[in-house]
Amino acid sequence: MSERSVCIVTGGGGVRxxxxxxxxxxxxxxTVVVxxxxxxxxxxxxxxxxxxGADAVPMALDTTDAGSVRDVVAATVREFGRIDALVNSAGVGLRKHGADATPEEFDRVHAINYRGPWTCxxxxxxxxxxxxxxxIVNIGSVHAAGAAETFTLYAATKAALAALTRGIARDYGLRNIRCNIVHPGAVESRGNEHLLADFVATKQMLPxxxxxxxxxxxxxxxxxxxxRAITGxxxxxxxxxxxxxxxQ
Ligand SMILES: NC(=O)c1ccc[n+]([C@@H]2O[C@H](COP(=O)([O-])OP(=O)(O)OC[C@H]3O[C@@H](n4cnc5c(N)ncnc54)[C@H](O)[C@@H]3O)[C@@H](O)[C@H]2O)c1
Structure with missing residues (x-):
């Protein structure tokens, strides 16, 4: 068994x-499973x-496919003998007024942002x-906590993920499982610097x-x-x- 603690990060290849x-x-x-x-x-x-100089292995994963998730879990156990942590970061956006989205778009954003983390x-x-x-740490969003125009369905998936986080923490806390959620604001990445400058100036407390x-x-x-005392x-x-x- 690996001496290091092992964490699977879904969406670990993400550029943002x-x-x-x-x-x-x-x-x-x-040891990170990307x-x-x-x-x-x-x-x-x-x-x-x-x-x-650190430790990581890449693995192909589709979180909407339970078989693929099972394969990654099995491969991780085969290779390292343990899984200490899971970070559910894989996610997609959807920018549409709530009633303008198609049923297919509704299903896709829920399959990736909500059902995927649950499957993992x-x-x-x-x-x-x-x-x-x-x-376990789930990656939510500020949209879980407030409405912004066109983020309606995306926000609903992240609010559901926050509720799932509390439920998992409650259901398995006595068996030493902690589950929390991190809600990022607007994160800087290559290509969004200009957009983000406006956001930082008007929609953040910190500069x-x-x-x-x-x-x-x-x-x-x-x-x-x-x-160790933080869960849910x-x-x-x-x-x-x-x-x-x-x-402002
Ligand atoms: N970027 C932001 O400013 C921001 C803000 C708030 C929340 N978030 C959340 O952070 C998380 C990361 O998003 P990001 O926008 O930074 O993207 P990111 O650049 O970190 O990439 C997301 C990754 O998820 C992968 N992915 C998508 N669907 C997948 C699936 N079904 N199975 C496996 N992998 C899959 C993609 O290939 C991509 O590599 C998401 O859950 C997103 O909702 C992002």
Whole structure:
């Protein structure tokens, strides 16, 4: 069995948030399974992590396919003998007024943002329970807590994910499973710098652009033993967006 703690990060190949979570966790000593439906992206993140002297392996994963999730869980157990943590970061956006979305769009955003995390939790839990416990962090959004025009269905999936987080924490807390959710604000990534400058100026309390490592640091804290008394909670990493009543 691996001596290091092992964490599966879904959507770990992501250019905005996923890569930051993997980088930070690996730098803090975790073995990270970078699991993504975009395998080349997962390979690139795992190579970057290994290049920095930390530990990561890429795996192909489609969170909407229970068989694919089972394969990743089985491969992780085969390779490392343990799963200590799961981060559900894979997600997609949808920008439409609520009633304008098609049933297919409704199903897709729910399948990836809500059912996917549930499937991953469902498949990973037996391994964690057999190992004596574990920690799960879901990636939500500020949209779980307030309405913004055209984010209606996306927001609904993230609010559902927050409720799922509390429920899992309640159902399995006595068996040493912690489950929390991180709600990112607008995260800076290549290509959105100009858009983000306006957002930072008008929709944040802090003048600081949020980076993917800021999300990674929050996730790493919640997974760590320093957070051993924290479960069922929501952590906003949003530079004050959610708590701000009026825009300038
Ligand atoms: N970027 C932001 O500003 C922001 C803000 C709030 C919340 N979020 C949330 O953060 C998470 C990461 O999103 P992001 O926009 O930063 O993207 P990201 O760049 O981190 O990439 C998301 C990754 O998920 C993968 N993915 C998508 N569907 C998948 C599936 N079914 N199975 C496996 N992998 C899949 C994609 O291939 C991609 O690599 C999402 O849950 C998103 O809702 C993002």
């Amino acid at each position: 948030i996923g890569n930051g979570i993997c980088r930070v966790l690996a730098a803090k000593g975790w 699991a993504d439906q975009d395998l080349p992206a997962a390979v690139a993140v795992a190579e970057e992590v290994r290049g920095a 939790i469902r498949e990973v839990l037996p391994v964690m329970l057999a190992g004596g416990g574990g920690s 600081t652009a949020i980076e993917s490592d800021d999300i990674g640091n929050a996730v790493a804290f919640l997974l760590s033993t320093e957070a 909670t929501e952590l906003f990493v949003d530079a004050g967006t959610t708590a701000m009543l009026f825009e």
